[in-house]
Amino acid sequence: MRMDIRALVMGLAFAFMWSSAFTSARIIVADAPPITTLAIRFVISGLLGIAIAAALGQKISLTRGQWISVVVFGISQNALYLGLNFVAMQWIEAGFASIIASSMPLIVAALGWAVFRDKLTPLALTGLVLGFAGVALIMGTRISGGVDLIGIALCVIAALALAVATLTVRTASGGGNLLMVVGLQMIVGAVVLAPFGIAFETLEVTWSWQLVAAFIYTTLIPGLAATWVWFALVGRIGPVRASTFHFLNPFFGVTIAALLLGEELGPLDVVGVAIVTVGILAVQLAKQKPTAS
Template sequence: MDLRAIFMGLAFAVMWSSAFTSARIIVTAAPPLGSLALRFLISGLLAVAMARMLGQSWRLNRAQWRATIIFGICQNALYLGLNFVAMQTVEASLASIIASTMPLVVALASWLWLGERLRPMGYAGLLAGVLGVTIIMGARLQGGADPWGVMLCVLGVLSLAAATMSVRGAVSGGNIMMIVGLQMLVGSALLWPFALALETPEVTWSWTLVVAFGYTVLIPGVAATLVWVLLVERIGAIQAATFHFLNPFFGVAVAAVLLGEPMGRYDVIGVVIVTLGILAVQRSRAALR
């Protein structure tokens, strides 16, 4: 892995993790589902336009269309929809920690239900991940974290893990940026009816809201996706996935710096344990390929 790939991986991890902080700013001032539906509409159109500029085709094969629809439903509408609603009462740092456990959830489910083998280091990583999350969740719930919001975050990461497992390898064959853009448009189409039926269009306008929304559209929505695609093309999906182990740390750090969210002793301990667990699982799975 060369220096450029490392820089790209770090940039992706920071951009992905920072999305929870910008989302927290948005949902405290605007309806969560309507904001997310609008974000997906704009990001999706930008991603599709970028895909066309890269020469990618609208014509997807059956597996790619399946991945587009499943991820549009499970990742964009359910995972992010549930997280946006949850972050009205749940801090961005906690939401990012829960979301970052997705590789652990996928590895655990693959082991239990698909019979996927892990090296001893991988099993140790799964145990470490469970321990780290337990430490963080216990401390946060005792500190007054909203149980309903936490449950929505957990349901969201389970939805994302299910989608990831169901479409493994389905996006191979090119047109990745086009698939991502169409996924966003599917998510937007699914969210709009719920936003219009359940939410009132009350917005507390401020420059921070405008900046946060613009950042969410352009950076996590488009730039992070483009960097991820380029990183996978450069070093492969397995090596690229190892950068996910940085997400718990960056998620907590960005929320602490920009939102002033407290970082307690148990948060630090739990984040370190979860981070090491994700790294161990990723390295174990890579070693078996």
């Protein structure tokens, strides 16, 4: 099997951009209301995506499956997953939130076995056990250290929402108009979140260059670029092989948070991240079918 260099670069870029979103979000929610800020980000990212797509000749002419995916992905990925994570990161660290979110491939595999009776190979079963054990180890050390339990609960629910969103990617990535799909699903996220921001938040912002830089970065890079790269990657190599790159997220997430935010990593955290990483990789590799070289 030949190595697809472009897919490799796309996968690494996606993993880095996706993981960095937790650090930029942590900076944002320290000085601005999370739900309102995220809704504004979605509006800007969505309109930019739609405008660029229109300039490239793409039209709002999607298949029925794509429209369903735009709505489901917009609600699950943007409103629920990112919305809950933004709220949670008022109380928990970016690196910890990224580890919980990174467990999404494990959740998908577990749900496939429990709900759809998917068969698990020994490698996949080993990966599931390792992955969840690693997450449990990290959670145990954080809970004993006094981490906010509501924040953890919100992140877990967010990971479940991301798992649902992932199941819709295959439909959304087919039929062309990828950038238009990305833009539209962000508008859906904004529409869902805006009423909650208006109802429950006060628009109080402590302005700083760090806040502005983090907002611009998260709008353009994790918000627009990473989502487009993910759809393109899935369209190029399929959702199973593309999901393999999620195994890099725990490492990237905690590393970026440690470097930019100064978050501390204890020995058990490092061990837990390594275990989760190996577990995710094992689960994803077990899904791949050998192909002729």
